[in-house]
Amino acid sequence: MSLNNTGGMAKLAENIKHWGQTLGFQQIGVAGIDLTEAERHLDNWLALNYHGAMTYMQRHGHKRSRPGLLHPGTQRVISVRMDYLPETGAGMQRQLETPVSAYISRYALGRDYHKLMRSRLQKLADRIHAEIGAFGYRAFVDSAPVLEKALAEKAGLGWIGKHSNLINRKAGSWFFLGEIYTDLPLPIDEPAVNHCGNCRACLVICPSQAIVAPYQVDARRCISYLTIELHGPIPEDLRPLLGNRIYGCDDCQLVCPWNRFAKLTAENDFHPRHRLNSQQLLDVFAWTGQEFLTKTEGSAIRRIGYERWLRNIAVALGNAPKSPVIADALKQRLHDSTPLVKEHIVWALQRQLSAL
Ligand code: B12
Ligand code: SF4
Known part of the structure; x- marks a missing residue:
């Protein structure tokens, strides 16, 4: 050529x-x-x-x-x-709306x-x-x-x-x-045109009000940041807002009307492994460190490590409906946890036991 x-x-x-x-x-x-x-x-x-x-x-x-x-x-x-x-959206919505289920971002x-x-x-x-x-x-x-x-x-x-x-x-x-x-001087394509119009659905739905203005996300409030990027403790005032989201968050995309036109992936590699799309909080909380490594092998989840994984699930269990089974599971993990996880378990236990 x-x-x-x-x-x-x-x-x-x-x-x-x-x-x-x-x-x-x-x-x-x-x-x-x-x-x-x-x-x-x-x-x-x-x-x-x-x-x-x-x-x-x-x-x-x-x-x-x-x-x-x-x-x-x-x-x-x-x-x-x-x-x-x-x-499709129905499966995601079901998992998200069941507080004892673990919601992991679809990506x-x-x-x-x-x-x-x-x-x-x-x-x-x-x-x-x-x-x-x-x-x-x-x-x-x-x-x-x-x-x-x-x-x-x-x-x-x-x-x-x-x-x-x-x-x-x-x-x-x-x-x-x-x-x-x-360095190839290829012809440049036309930029895309914005079609958000007056819609504000994502700003309204965001559980933690992280979209502080159109086009501006304060990452410090975004659940994706809090569950994936943040290494230390999750600020206490934001913990209740996480709900059952234990890794990332999809709410602003779930509500977006343009996602009616979304196509399912053609890549088998992007399909859920180890039923990660339908896990229960108590089951993933019970994983050992070795199980975490095995079940997240080759997955982006692995990079948050076992400690942050448990931290996030502890918060979600604190947000779940009060139940003696959940309180017991939290107590059982108290003694062998790192200080970071322990602090989140104590927070979750306080919420679980407050009205039992
Ligand atoms: C840092 C980062 C994050 C941070 C911060 C998010 C953010 N909005 O910046 C956190 C951890 C929160 C995050 C979360 C997520 N992320 Co992320 N993230 C990135 C990363 C590494 C950099 C993004 C960046 O440059 N931020 C800097 C800020 C300034 O950019 P911005 O917020 O997009 O702002 C732009 C515009 O909004 C506009 N703008 C900003 N301010 C203003 C003000 C006005 C008035 C106007 C008009 C415009 C305007 O200009 C900015 C520059 O173009 C990219 C990968 C990459 N290298 O680009 C992936 C990336 C953006 N993430 C991605 C994904 C999938 C996600 C999540 C959906 C994951 C999840 N499910 O949990 C969420 C979505 C959260 C959200 N609503 O943004 C994808 C997005 C794919 C897509 N379709 O767009 C990317 C591109 C990774 C990839 N390779 O695919 N992410
Ligand atoms: S990913 Fe979740 S927390 Fe972050 S901006 Fe979107 S809806 Fe808000």
């Missing part, structure tokens, strides 16, 4: 989209690298301390919003998305997406290499300081919604993002 003219680059971009789809990506787009507006929002978000203890969000200066600083020579970003939803039920998408992106880069020879690139899936949503929006994959996730008109928001930074 001759790349010496714009026609050659346009043909290559068309081929990349086709190869990407055969590799399992639902959509592929090309963005330029000017993220000036997103950078302003990012700087503001950091200045307000909305990142909480996620120090990695501020560690890299402007590398996150200036692709050329992260990977010198970058001219374009090939942005991809992959659907991950393994089941984390199967194999860790970082691994799966990285290897597919590498295959896409290899395919481009096979066609045109050596070219400059680097592939990312939430693995480096990259503003994935802003890039995907520019590449036409969807718009950043009021809950701050990327939404696609025909596919909702239950998908992951990944990208290839490249």
Whole structure:
């Protein structure tokens, strides 16, 4: 293929989209690298301390919003998305509304997406290499300081919604993002247009009022942050708001009207392992450290470790309807727990025993 003219680059971009789809990506787009507006929002978000203890969000200066600083020579970003939803809304809603059930975010039920998408992106880069020879690139899936949503929006994959996730008109928001930074001057796609309109459903439903204004999430209040990213104790005033969510939170996406158009995942690897979509709180609380490791092997859940796993479940048990069985299970774990877990168990026991 001759790349010496714009026609050659346009043909290559068309081929990349086709190869990407055969590799399992639902959509592929090309963005330029000017993220000036997103950078302003990012700087503001950091200045307000909305990142909480996620120090990695501020560690890299402007590398996150200036692709050329992260990977010198970058001219374009090939942005991809992959659907991950393994089941329809009814199953999720049932699990969420049953207080003794353990709700785990749908994105984390199967194999860790970082691994799966990285290897597919590498295959896409290899395919481009096979066609045109050596070219400059680097592939990312939430693995480096990259503003994935802003890039995907520019590449036409969807718009950043009021809950701050990327939404696609025909596919909702239950998908992951990944990208290839490249020095190829591919033609740039049209950015996506915002279709949130007057809807405020996500702001209203958010259990912890973490969406403090449209497009602004204060991570310190977000249940996803509290159950996954936060290492220490969960602030006491927020614990009741977690309900039975023990790993991540999907409420703002569950309520989004655009998710009526979401497609179920085509990846077997994203299907629930070890019935993680339908576990009971008492069962997962009873897992030994070894069971935790076995049942979360290859899953994103593993990175929070056994201690935070128990911390989160203790909070959910404190939020469950009062029951002597739950109180007994909490008491039994008291003696062999770390100080962090113990403190959360004591909190849960106080709530369980207060009116028994
Ligand atoms: C940090 C992070 C988090 C943090 C903070 C979330 C956040 N909103 O930033 C926490 C732990 C809370 C989190 C939670 C979740 N995350 Co997360 N997270 C990230 C990460 C690593 C960086 C996001 C980022 O850059 N934040 C910085 C802030 C400034 O960005 P922002 O809030 O999106 O703000 C943008 C706009 O809203 C706008 N903006 C900001 N302020 C203002 C103000 C005004 C007035 C306007 C008009 C606009 C505006 O500009 C900003 C820049 O574009 C990305 C991966 C990556 N490298 O990009 C994944 C990522 C965003 N997460 C993802 C997922 C799946 C989730 C969860 C759904 C997981 C779950 N089920 O628990 C939740 C969703 C919570 C939510 N409502 O955001 C996916 C989202 C896929 C999608 N369809 O969009 C990503 C892209 C990972 C991936 N590779 O797929 N996440
Ligand atoms: S993930 Fe949950 S807690 Fe976080 S913003 Fe969405 S609804 Fe709120």
